Amino acid sequence: MKQYDYLIVGCGLFGSVVAEQMTKKGKSCLVIDKRGHIGGNVYTNTVNGITVHQYGAHIFHTNDKRVWKYINSFAEFNRYTNSPIANYKGKLYNLPFNMNTFYQMWGAITQEDVRKIIELQKKMANIEEPSNLEEQAISLVGKDIYETLIKGYTEKQWGRKATELPPSIIKRIPVRFVFDNNYFNDNYQGIPIGGYTPIIERMLIDCDVMLNTDYFKKKDCFDNMAARIIYTGEIDRYFNYCYGRLEYRSLKFDTTLLNGVENYQGNAVVNYTDAEVPYTRIIEHKHFEFGNQRDTVITIEYPQSFAKGGEPYYPVNDEHNNTLYEKYRMLAQQEERVDFGGRLAEYKYYNMDEVVQRALDFSHKFI
Ligand code: FAD
Numbered sequence: 001m002k003q004y005d006y007l008i009v010g011c012g013l014f015g016s017v018v019a020e021q022m023t024k025k026g027k028s029c030l031v032i033d034k035r036g037h038i039g040g041n042v043y044t045n046t047v048n049g050i051t052v053h054q055y056g057a058h059i060f061h062t063n064d065k066r067v068w069k070y071i072n073s074f075a076e077f078n079r080y081t082n083s084p085i086a087n088y089k090g091k092l093y094n095l096p097f098n099m100n101t102f103y104q105m106w107g108a109i110t111q112e113d114v115r116k117i118i119e120l121q122k123k124m125a126n127i128e129e130p131s132n133l134e135e136q137a138i139s140l141v142g143k144d145i146y147e148t149l150i151k152g153y154t155e156k157q158w159g160r161k162a163t164e165l166p167p168s169i170i171k172r173i174p175v176r177f178v179f180d181n182n183y184f185n186d187n188y189q190g191i192p193i194g195g196y197t198p199i200i201e202r203m204l205i206d207c208d209v210m211l212n213t214d215y216f217k218k219k220d221c222f223d224n225m226a227a228r229i230i231y232t233g234e235i236d237r238y239f240n241y242c243y244g245r246l247e248y249r250s251l252k253f254d255t256t257l258l259n260g261v262e263n264y265q266g267n268a269v270v271n272y273t274d275a276e277v278p279y280t281r282i283i284e285h286k287h288f289e290f291g292n293q294r295d296t297v298i299t300i301e302y303p304q305s306f307a308k309g310g311e312p313y314y315p316v317n318d319e320h321n322n323t324l325y326e327k328y329r330m331l332a333q334q335e336e337r338v339d340f341g342g343r344l345a346e347y348k349y350y351n352m353d354e355v356v357q358r359a360l361d362f363s364h365k366f367i
Contacts, residue, residue, distance in 0.1 A: 003028075006029045015342065021360065021367065034215070038211070056301060058196060059082045059189065061189040067357050071356060074198075077191065086149050088148045092104070093148070094181045099114070100179050100181060137150050150173075238328075243324055247316040250304050255299040259295050260294065279302045283301070
């Protein structure tokens, strides 16, 4: 049986960056994944020349120069700027909340007008100590923005009424008094031309990779193949759910190739903020790369409970789950040969740049 310095469980972004760093320093790595492809949730494939983000829109954005330089060493990035549109009962609004949105909502054209309207609505709500997400949102931006652009989307996303969600989910709501639809404030932003899968391929070039391979089906065998193990799967699964299951929110992606349709919605991301519409977003993939193909591919995103199946996408970081995670983390610390990293093993929503940052820092501890 071939022996390796590292067994990496999961070839998502975290596992792949670690594998790349380790092999660059001459360490041998075996990377396994239970899915049939590399890249985890950043996986992209190509349909009729269009790069499709298989697991939802993935826009790379960061303020960290080191991370930007690192990721750009594997691909050329375009100048894509995320400017989603919200559709509420057929009326369109720009996101994030900025002067364009306020003009569309109230016809307000000066920031003084907007400030006055928001202040008045906050005052009328008369909420001193918000006890749930609804009260928190209204106390931050007033009733109109909350009801049109936040309520329906949030309730679909979390599968609960906004009055049953903790106020802590929304700490602040960025409101811009300029005409700027750029969703992110980061210095660097873009989409890798040709998608994320080629990036991951380049990262894994000097590793052995086994797909369709669930670590737990042959754990003893894999444990004997490497000196150290880096585990990026669900932490509760690793410990056989001994304290109970961590909760996640999942999504169902309904992807369709529209033959002969050049342009379906004119934007990569359209959010549906009305509670009556069962989905939260429609993604039109070609717009991430300014494509001019004859066809288009769209994905409709339906939030769903993880318990009903699907992948564990969003950790539900409420008090109960965070306490549970803490217990698993204590167990993880006692594992001598195993390290835990990435969004599933750390039970935390990370953007891609944070994952890269953490994987680079993690690798440097060993090499
Ligand atoms: P994962 O990609 O989940 O990788 C973990 C891998 O481990 C998986 O491939 C899994 O199959 C494998 N695995 C688990 N258990 C086992 C096992 N027992 N045996 C073998 N393999 C196993 N970030 C951004 O910066 N910008 C965005 O626009 C953005 N959009 C997003 C949209 C959605 C819908 C979601 C869900 C996330 C988005 N993210 C975005 C976050 C981004 O997807 C993550 O930061 C990144 O994918 C996390 O990488 P990871 O390696 O930690 O996890």
